[in-house]
Amino acid sequence: MTTGLGDSPARTSYRHGDLRRALIDAGVDLAQEGGPAAVVLREATRRAGVAPSAAYRHFADRQALLDAVCSSCQALVARAIEADQAGIRSTDAAEAARLRFRAVGTGYLRFALEQPGQFQTAFSASSDLDSATSSARAGDSGLTPFQLLTVALDDLVAQGLLAAERRPAAEFLAWSAVHGLAELFIDGPLRALPDPVKQTLIARVINMVEQGL
Amino acid sequence: MTTGLGDSPARTSYRHGDLRRALIDAGVDLAQEGGPAAVVLREATRRAGVAPSAAYRHFADRQALLDAVCSSCQALVARAIEADQAGIRSTDAAEAARLRFRAVGTGYLRFALEQPGQFQTAFSASSDLDSATSSARAGDSGLTPFQLLTVALDDLVAQGLLAAERRPAAEFLAWSAVHGLAELFIDGPLRALPDPVKQTLIARVINMVEQGL
DNA sequence: GCTCACATGTGTACGATGTACACATACCAG
DNA sequence: CTGGTATGTGTACATCGTACACATGTGAGC
Numbered sequence: 001m002t003t004g005l006g007d008s009p010a011r012t013s014y015r016h017g018d019l020r021r022a023l024i025d026a027g028v029d030l031a032q033e034g035g036p037a038a039v040v041l042r043e044a045t046r047r048a049g050v051a052p053s054a055a056y057r058h059f060a061d062r063q064a065l066l067d068a069v070c071s072s073c074q075a076l077v078a079r080a081i082e083a084d085q086a087g088i089r090s091t092d093a094a095e096a097a098r099l100r101f102r103a104v105g106t107g108y109l110r111f112a113l114e115q116p117g118q119f120q121t122a123f124s125a126s127s128d129l130d131s132a133t134s135s136a137r138a139g140d141s142g143l144t145p146f147q148l149l150t151v152a153l154d155d156l157v158a159q160g161l162l163a164a165e166r167r168p169a170a171e172f173l174a175w176s177a178v179h180g181l182a183e184l185f186i187d188g189p190l191r192a193l194p195d196p197v198k199q200t201l202i203a204r205v206i207n208m209v210e211q212g213l
Numbered sequence: 214m215t216t217g218l219g220d221s222p223a224r225t226s227y228r229h230g231d232l233r234r235a236l237i238d239a240g241v242d243l244a245q246e247g248g249p250a251a252v253v254l255r256e257a258t259r260r261a262g263v264a265p266s267a268a269y270r271h272f273a274d275r276q277a278l279l280d281a282v283c284s285s286c287q288a289l290v291a292r293a294i295e296a297d298q299a300g301i302r303s304t305d306a307a308e309a310a311r312l313r314f315r316a317v318g319t320g321y322l323r324f325a326l327e328q329p330g331q332f333q334t335a336f337s338a339s340s341d342l343d344s345a346t347s348s349a350r351a352g353d354s355g356l357t358p359f360q361l362l363t364v365a366l367d368d369l370v371a372q373g374l375l376a377a378e379r380r381p382a383a384e385f386l387a388w389s390a391v392h393g394l395a396e397l398f399i400d401g402p403l404r405a406l407p408d409p410v411k412q413t414l415i416a417r418v419i420n421m422v423e424q425g426l
Numbered sequence: 427g428c429t430c431a432c433a434t435g436t437g438t439a440c441g442a443t444g445t446a447c448a449c450a451t452a453c454c455a456g
Numbered sequence: 457c458t459g460g461t462a463t464g465t466g467t468a469c470a471t472c473g474t475a476c477a478c479a480t481g482t483g484a485g486c
Contacts, residue, residue, distance in 0.1 A: 015434070015481060042472060053474080054435050062473060123401065146402065172394070172403060172414055173421050179401075180393025181385070188336065188392075189359065190385060201385055208386050212425025228452060228463070255443060266445080267464045275444060 073122035078139025081107035286335035291352025294320035
């Protein structure tokens with residue numbers, strides 16, 4: 001056996017081991033550095049140490065690679081939300097549900113500010129409601145960002161913090177507000193705002209959602 | 214004089230008359246057909262009937278052309294908002310202010326659904342808070358979309374419909390919600406929703422903003 | 427264990443794009 | 457009329473996505 005498999009540092013000649021994974025990882029790096037437009041097929045193959053055409057053994061075209069990178073980035077968003085939720089310490093079940101709901105927003109927006117390129121990539125490409133629940137986009141809990149929001153809203157209803165008749169489509173209202181703020185932060189007019197002001201806006205948007213749902 | 218100036222249909226040889234304007238117009242058409250990525254410099258020059266290099270007499274690079282197209286598209290958004298506001302008939306000043314505020318949201322989202330390509334282009338590129346007030350992005354009233362929202366919120370305060378202490382930064386909260394919904398509609402998971410459902414969501418998001426501000 | 431078929435990576439090639447640079451042409455000032 | 461400047465042309469190059477023929481490992485069946 002001439003080559004180990006899955007070894008990133010050592011270059012193996014010819015057979016790569018797991019080129020598909022390597023291309024997606026390179027794509028995620030590119031997305032981090034420059035957003036979806038920077039996910040360039042040739043550069044990904046360069047970083048994986050293979051010829052450009054090799055990518056076509058694993059992806060139909062550049063868009064297919066970008067879709068896969070997009071899914072990976074959504075999984076990172078899910079992880080960021082889970083991280084914020086994991087920090088919650090509360091004995092009161094109702095209060096805990098409320099904090100878990102808010103953590104969906106804070107985690108989402110924290111990730112958008114910390115990794116704007118990956119965030120933009122996560123929501124750049126084709127994603128209908130079906131693929132929003134694909135497992136490739138899930139975090140450690142096995143849930144996608146969208147599903148984490150849905151669960152948090154269900155919990156609000158279960159704890160009596162949200163009237164059942166206001167529950168339908170509430171995920172879209174909450175998502176709109178939080179996602180819109182992220183867009184304004186990343187390449188919208190709020191880009192240059194100092195960080196404390198951004199934090200204040202984040203809290204106020206989440207307040208608006210809580211009161212307005 | 215061999216050539217009239219500003220004539221779109223008749224091809225004039227050599228001196229074009231107003232190539233800058235022609236390139237921006239072609240760019241707006243391209244944006245309408247395929248969003249910001251479709252604003253391709255060479256295709257714009259092709260439609261204007263000139264050589265590719267000619268564009269560089271009027272724009273530093275492709276991004277500069279895209280910025281100009283972006284401004285034009287924002288002006289179209291402003292016009293859509295103004296159109297919705299113009300349809301308001303109300304003798305009650307407070308009610309009129311409230312409807313004008315809601316019309317900012319409905320006009321914004323109506324344009325996003327009717328002209329997704331131009332809408333995406335309008336908010337795709339570099340736009341900080343300064344350029345958000347640039348006159349190139351204004352509609353017939355001379356106000357940009359952002360300024361129309363600001364004015365509408367000021368009127369709400371003047372009519373006693375919004376507490377003064379809630380006024381600061383309110384434009385960013387309202388914009389977040391409405392802009393986020395537009396994104397979810399255009400290339401997000403809500404793309405395939407039937408139109409009536411979209412209209413319901415639009416009304417609910419605006420309700421959320423009114424209650425949550 | 428040998429062979430052969432298939433999966434996977436290589437090399438070359440083509441059209442499109444953004445952009446630089448030298449050249450050509452039309453208009454304006456004197 | 458004449459020359460300078462603004463504006464459009466032509467050619468050229470690097471890069472990108474992608475197609476296609478070819479090379480090379482790997483595993484299945486004898």
